[in-house]
Amino acid sequence: MPQLQSQTIRYANPILPGFYPDPSIVKAEDYFYLVCSSFEYFPGVPIFRSRDLIHWEQIGNVLDRVSQLDLTDQKSSDGIYAPAIRYNKGTFYMITTDVRGIGNFYVTAKNPAGPWSDPIRIPYGGIDPSLFFDDDGKVYVTAQQGADYDSHAIQYEINIETGEALSSPQVVWHGDGGPWTEGPHLYKINGKYYMMSASGGTAKEHREIIGRSDHPYGPFERYPEPILTHRNLDHPIQYLGHADLVEDHHGDWWAVFLGVRLTEDGYSVLGRETFLAPVIWNDGWPHIDNNEGTVSLDMVVQRLPMTEPSKLEIQSAITQGRDDFDEELGSHWMSVRNPSEGTCSLSEKPGFLTLHGQEASLSDVGQITFVGRRQQHLQATFKASMSFIPAADGEEAGLCIRRDEDAHYELGIRQSEGRRMIFARLTVRGESQFVHESETEVEELVLQIKSTETGYQLSCSADGMNWMDLGAGSARAISPEDFVHKMCFTGAVVGLYATGNGQVSRTPAYFDWFEYVI
Template sequence: MKYTNPVIPGFYPDPSVCFANGKYYLAASTFQYFPGVALFESDDLVNWEQFGYALTRPEQVMLKNINSSGGVFAPTIRYNGGRFYMVTTNDTTHENFYVYTDDIYGEWSDPITVDQGGIDPSLYFEDGRVYFMSNGSDDEGKGGVVQCEIDIATGKKLTASKCIWQGSGGRYLESPHLYKIGEWYYLMAAEGGTEYGHMITLSRSKSVWGPFENCPSNPILTNRNKAPYIIQGIGHGDLVFDKSGNLFILSLGFRQIHMWMPYHNLGREVFLTPARLTDDGWIAAGLDGTTDESYEIAGDFAQKPIKEYTFASTDPGIDWCYLRTPDMADYTLTKEKYTLRGSSLTLDDVDSPTFIALRQRGFCFELCCDVGVTDGEGGITIYMDENEHYEIAVRKAADSYEAILRLNIGGIKHIQTAIPLEGSKARLCIEGDNLFYKFAVVSGDGSERRELGVGSTKYITSEVSGGFTGAMIGLYAVNGEAEFEGFALKYME
């Protein structure tokens, strides 16, 4: 069958995968959003369904007032002895920790910290021993991929931290994962930075402690010189064998908004690339060491399209997420209506405004929702971070109500349009494509449409805002209660 990349569209970066009980399970980064570490399952590596999060309790992860693109960095998910483990970094508190569960659909444990620095931690299990690795500096101050043996029950180090590989020469060595295939230990990592120079590199050794030799074909996977091409930034991958013994790499990557415009607004997404063992015992990926838009692989299953999002078709505990440390008493969420009670906090604050969001998962979409307020402001936002976001909203203005379009880019916060409303409720609509977001107020029967303005997608991108997240489609309220009904989000791709 033929599949198209990305296999998980939208802001789900740093994928890690394991196989257990006949299914594939995947974990992805969440940074300042809560709950933390999104979890997916699949029967075929192509169709993925999110079923929850690993960090669902505030005491599991400190997110209060953290900087955007801080918080929960790249996770690794592994399965051993009937138990799932997820190890990650809180980059704001500089802690590496793991949680575990015997029921991946249930709650995960409280965190267990490991006294080793760096980011992008990973676990490797073999013969009753557990090895913990990250990128950083070892106990002698040597930088690279650093490894120690730990007691998995307590997180206590059983050996000194030792640098086992310093990469192939690219900058920002990260995302180390260790595998045993045959007689070889393969150490795969990312280099080049998680931008346009991103790449996956490989080394191997016959000892878990090295020395590791570089693959002569490094990088084994990169799109850094594949131009002009929409798919860029391929890197930070994890290896997995499918049920038939075929090898694949699940990696992050991103799609430019246009072939000739190096901006990306959807965040770093999940791409699937076929791989194979070579005759000389190394690993090759893709048709030519790059990730393509589509591949033919064995199987008789079909790739499912992105679903349409309504309140009835989504689960607020799975599809939706919040900023940092939400007060759940401010949210009343049903299949018919979402009611948000807003404080004085706004989307400009590095805090937890009343905000609930979906990831933007495709370039082209249509979204409409009926929004009503009594006091304050409530609306829909296209949100990258506290500095870059667009919103269309209904707000109280003296003794009347108005619909507004506000564009926020860097330090510029500008109300583009404000039009009076006959009542306190309006149907707000957004149309998105690769280059623009178009904002409008539509009458209840759809017969009248009042355009409020346009925002360029390129200003809601990592190239403008910095950081590691992606565009979110959010509902918010400020200084009063807002009601949202008739929410309908449809993708055109």
């Protein structure tokens, strides 16, 4: 391994704050590329690029059309799980699982910004497939199979042009005896094959483990301890695991992985985020952080994979500021499932985002008229200027903070019993309650949600200066840890929405601008 330079460089973790779980990374020529899980949100699989592993720019979404991803009837925390990105001979590959849809598949592209191909399906595996291109031209799929303590990794060879299996699947990895052996990746480093996976479930016991062998199918000698975990530490970063390794142009190795910044009360609305740490090799084994606390919020390293700092492209995956809806929506905006055609427009009223409410509401599993983006800071203010004149009972539009169908807070304008109402509503554990309703004649409102570590404050203003408080809800109720009916894998998303609550709205809602301020 090359000698490190004497100077030190600081960077902050997470490198992708907010709901960006299950990261996978690859280096191709001058850039690193990274993808994350997207679950029920569309477009699917956000893709980023970076020169230095610290400053990331989102260049698109891999699955951006219905022929690649149909989420129409998928529940929250279903959809797209654990993508893996690889590069071979000028082509990019992204392999993943559509858990309630077509199963395991991969797509290809010459340009990682897209367009990507339609899905090429593969026959075997449960979730979390990964691709490995060996030196002899063979291509292997490694995937999770089984559940809980029976969870293990299988592997087989495929024709990379067609997805056809060229061999029968073999069980190659049983993990360390813990539950949920997931996210397996096969590597070849210095002539050895390494099998790396997560174990223990994606909570307090989460950890990353590794084995090595002289052959791609093993048997793999397992390193006796986790190479990454904080399960025994009282530390601000928890749940570490689901890692992927990458080598930079210096010959230094790095790991990206998920983690959660828990509050003092043991939850986080931001969900699972993407972290970065250097990999230290010792006696042929990679080490990241086995209960040592070396993965921290403030990292110090001896060098980064970059050219001169003055030539660095300083980009950021943190998207804040004001969106005036004068141009195409940025790639960080997304919908809940595939949007119905014609429900969202930037051209219908130039300079405005126009939303047409559908039958489904925020509490329904269906095609919701919703345009949102991830919450990336515990303390932030979200504002939107809306013009809306409902024409029928049940029509409503506004601003919301969403976890899933069982947990969301919203405020806006609705019509009830022929009256136009300003309202605020909290849905906690599947039960909805109005915390404010007042009749109004206004047609335009500035809507605001203020987020703190412990809660959300909902308010509105007719002029953007004088504010009326409408209610407040706890942050814990929006966190993934507070799920009731179905385990939640996502984090908080702030969005603009419209609904007819059982019928298609006759009146569109117009949003002049949206603002994210920290």
